[in-house]
Amino acid sequence: MVQCTPTNTSFLILALNYSSVCVFLLYSVNYGEGFNLRRDVYMRMATLVKSLNEDEPWLLVLPPWGRIYHWQSKDIKHQNKIPWSLFFDVASLKRFVPVVEFHEFLAMSKEPVIEEVYYLQNYKDWKEWEEKMEFKPCNNENHYYWKNVETGFWESWFFGYEDRVYAKKFQCVSYMGHAGFMKPFLLKNTTARSVMIERAETALHDRFGDTSYWEARRSMVFAKELRDIGDEFRAKYLDSNDDTDNTVLDEDWTKMKRKHGEAKGGPYLAVHLRRKDFLRTNHNVPSLKHAAKQIKHLMDKHDLSKLFVATDAPKEEFESFSEFLEEFEVFAFRPNAEVKKQYKEGGLAIIDQWICAHARFFIGTQESTFSFRIQEEREILGFDTKMTFNRLCDDEEEMDCEQPSKWTIEY
Numbered sequence: 001m002v003q004c005t006p007t008n009t010s011f012l013i014l015a016l017n018y019s020s021v022c023v024f025l026l027y028s029v030n031y032g033e034g035f036n037l038r039r040d041v042y043m044r045m046a047t048l049v050k051s052l053n054e055d056e057p058w059l060l061v062l063p064p065w066g067r068i069y070h071w072q073s074k075d076i077k078h079q080n081k082i083p084w085s086l087f088f089d090v091a092s093l094k095r096f097v098p099v100v101e102f103h104e105f106l107a108m109s110k111e112p113v114i115e116e117v118y119y120l121q122n123y124k125d126w127k128e129w130e131e132k133m134e135f136k137p138c139n140n141e142n143h144y145y146w147k148n149v150e151t152g153f154w155e156s157w158f159f160g161y162e163d164r165v166y167a168k169k170f171q172c173v174s175y176m177g178h179a180g181f182m183k184p185f186l187l188k189n190t191t192a193r194s195v196m197i198e199r200a201e202t203a204l205h206d207r208f209g210d211t212s213y214w215e216a217r218r219s220m221v222f223a224k225e226l227r228d229i230g231d232e233f234r235a236k237y238l239d240s241n242d243d244t245d246n247t248v249l250d251e252d253w254t255k256m257k258r259k260h261g262e263a264k265g266g267p268y269l270a271v272h273l274r275r276k277d278f279l280r281t282n283h284n285v286p287s288l289k290h291a292a293k294q295i296k297h298l299m300d301k302h303d304l305s306k307l308f309v310a311t312d313a314p315k316e317e318f319e320s321f322s323e324f325l326e327e328f329e330v331f332a333f334r335p336n337a338e339v340k341k342q343y344k345e346g347g348l349a350i351i352d353q354w355i356c357a358h359a360r361f362f363i364g365t366q367e368s369t370f371s372f373r374i375q376e377e378r379e380i381l382g383f384d385t386k387m388t389f390n391r392l393c394d395d396e397e398e399m400d401c402e403q404p405s406k407w408t409i410e411y
């Protein structure tokens, strides 16, 4: 069977071959979703494409990062059309499933066209959950695709390439099911060479937490440049390095297999303190004082004197929080202008996550996907689950609240 695994040699030379042999699967996610839920949706689509490749050669097109609601820093410009290679090691992604960046897809296509777009939507008024999909009129007219009456083609934002790219067909699809449920449809009911699944978050994980789920997750290795920046910070401020912490990462994730408890982590406690919109949306977020009280208790319990804080809190909130913890050394990653400009808010988020992933003890914020992704990273590194699956309690819960489910790694 032909495999769609393009190398980095000339895409122009390969263009003709690939576009006639492989089918491109593109996807996009609801505008309101944040960075770390989008990472989860990638896993659902990557698993689907892996399964499609058992029958036909399909290539997954990585949707450029951009227009993310939370990325509004005034001093970071051009947070659009960001390729995955800025944040992730694309060679590692390719060890799970064949992928190409969007600009590579355009270079490999004869025209800047996506042949078919299927916009997933929930069933109206459903009573019982059952797997099904049907072409339906769109539930919501506000679906950010519009038909150009002159050309007859469909236009949209297309990840910031709106002036160049168009779609030939657009159809709303009511969908209730796992991502793999659309496989027969994609194999049998379409002959298009490029198919886009819009609102891909509607499709569920095929099997949450199984080996395939974890293979997809393990393939999402952060870009080396970001890991290096995080490692430098760990060494400089937190007395932390992979040899003494037992956190050496295999460059090939398929060869890496750790047991729980093998990783020791650096001599610091890390907290992910989610603030901003979480304060407004009633997410059991503790007051700064109450969060500090819990941290102090844990620092003493684990005999640690250094604290690393990953947070989206404004500077003043971080300072108030640190004042409650004066007896400890409190650190936060503060990028210089060059790092900010180059790696943008997504890169800074990853650096924070990487440093949290290497701490002796980690505690996160309830229901934050940002915290969940750190927990997964620590599972990959081989931490004892007690040192990972922890969350801050809110003020009413005092110090004793139900802790997060332990979604442990499967090989």
Ligand SMILES: C[C@@H]1O[C@H](OP(=O)(O)OP(=O)(O)OC[C@H]2O[C@@H](n3cnc4c(=O)[nH]c(N)nc43)[C@H](O)[C@@H]2O)[C@@H](O)[C@H](O)[C@@H]1O
Pocket (backbone or CB within 6 Å): 032, 033, 034, 035, 036, 037, 070, 071, 272, 273, 274, 277, 281, 310, 311, 312, 345, 346, 348, 349, 350, 352, 367, 368, 369, 370, 371
């Ligand atoms: C309930 C949902 O929660 C979701 O947030 P949640 O899962 O925390 O997770 P994210 O969607 O990743 O977080 C939103 C954004 O906040 C920034 N951020 C949050 N915490 C940190 C941090 O510790 N360090 C850095 N550098 N940046 C941080 C980061 O830019 C990230 O893309 C929201 O995206 C949804 O819109 C919705 O509100």
